[in-house]
Amino acid sequence: DAGVTQSPTHLIKTRGQQVTLRCSPKSGHDTVSWYQQALGQGPQFIFQYYEEEERQRGNFPDRFSGHQFPNYSSELNVNALLLGDSALYLCASSLAGGPGNEQFFGPGTRLTVL
Amino acid sequence: GEDVEQSLFLSVREGDSSVINCTYTDSSSTYLYWYKQEPGAGLQLLTYIFSNMDMKQDQRLTVLLNKKDKHLSLRIADTQTGDSAIYFCAAPTGGYGGSQGNLIFGKGTKLSVKP
Numbered sequence: 001d002a003g004v005t006q007s008p009t010h011l012i013k014t015r016g017q018q019v020t021l022r023c024s025p026k027s028g029h030d031t032v033s034w035y036q037q038a039l040g041q042g043p044q045f046i047f048q049y050y051e052e053e054e055r056q057r058g059n060f061p062d063r064f065s066g067h068q069f070p071n072y073s074s075e076l077n078v079n080a081l082l083l084g085d086s087a088l089y090l091c092a093s094s095l096a097g098g099p100g101n102e103q104f105f106g107p108g109t110r111l112t113v114l
Numbered sequence: 115g116e117d118v119e120q121s122l123f124l125s126v127r128e129g130d131s132s133v134i135n136c137t138y139t140d141s142s143s144t145y146l147y148w149y150k151q152e153p154g155a156g157l158q159l160l161t162y163i164f165s166n167m168d169m170k171q172d173q174r175l176t177v178l179l180n181k182k183d184k185h186l187s188l189r190i191a192d193t194q195t196g197d198s199a200i201y202f203c204a205a206p207t208g209g210y211g212g213s214q215g216n217l218i219f220g221k222g223t224k225l226s227v228k229p
Contacts, residue, residue: 004156033216042118042202042219043157056216090156092217100145100164101206103217105157 002027004093004106012112013081021076021109025093032074033103034066037088049074050096078111086113116140116207120220127228132190134223136203141184147204147217148177148188157202160188190225198227 005024013019025032031050035043045058049068068074072093078085088110092103117139126132138146144165149157163170163177163186170177176189190197200222207218 035217040221042204042221043217045216045218048216058216092157100162102147102159102162104159105149107156 004091004104006089006091006106006109008109009107010110010112012114014114015081015083017081017113018077018079019081019111021078021089021091021111022073023076023091023093023106024073025091026104029093029095029098029104030072031094031096032068032072033092033094034074034076035090035092035105036060037090037108039087043090046076081113083113086111116143116205116218118203118205118218118220120201120203120223122221123224123226125226125228126193128193128195130193132193132197132225132227134188134190134201134203134225136186136188136220138184138186138203138205138218140205140207141181143205143207145206146177146179146186148175149202149204149219151200151202151222153199160201193225193227195227195229198225200224 007022033048034046037043046060047057048055052068063079065077088108090108091106094103120136145162147162148160151157174191178187202222203220204217
């Protein structure tokens with residue numbers, strides 16, 4: 001049973017560029033959440049997708065947008081990249097109403113903005 | 115909103131017990147979670163506890179919850195060098211329809227295990 005997968009593993013961009021990160025949830029999961037983890041910090045919630053809609057959003061600007069596809073996979077898009085967007089981006093999947101409401105995380109995409 | 119706090123560092127000797135502490139603010143949290151992060155990796159869900167429980171044991175891991183004080187702890191028995199990692203406490207907040215709330219994480223406790 002494949003867990004949560006993310007691509008790419010690493011990415012280097014320059015300021016002002018746009019980036020798309022991808023996530024495939026754990027088999028059987030229907031909810032995808034995205035988190036940003038800056039160096040030395042805990043993950044911070046960006047947004048959550050369920051039934052192809054954004055259900056919750058954290059304190060992130062509109063430059064951060066996302067999408068969920070019918071197969072439950074998801075993309076995170078960041079426009080007009082800033083140096084401060086450099087971080088590990090984590091995707092977590094869960095099953096709505098599942099036991100413990102557990103969220104399982106992927107290995108992350110390390111984004112470096114130069 | 116929810117806020118989660120943890121001490122930043124803990125150093126123990128191999129074979130000793132480790133206790134990592136966490137405090138949270140939102141008393142309506144239904145579940146509380148412990149995650150482990152090894153260098154350069156994602157987060158691994160270690161265990162969770164339901165808010166109506168005081169204690170949960172899972173092999174070497176024991177979670178204690180004091181709801182009155184909003185205090186959560188993770189005890190690792192017989193700590194090994196492979197347990198060296200950053201440990202995050204997380205609490206959910208919000209929630210909408212069929213989705214779960216997002217998780218609020220502490221800054222993480224770096225556990226160093228000396229041989």
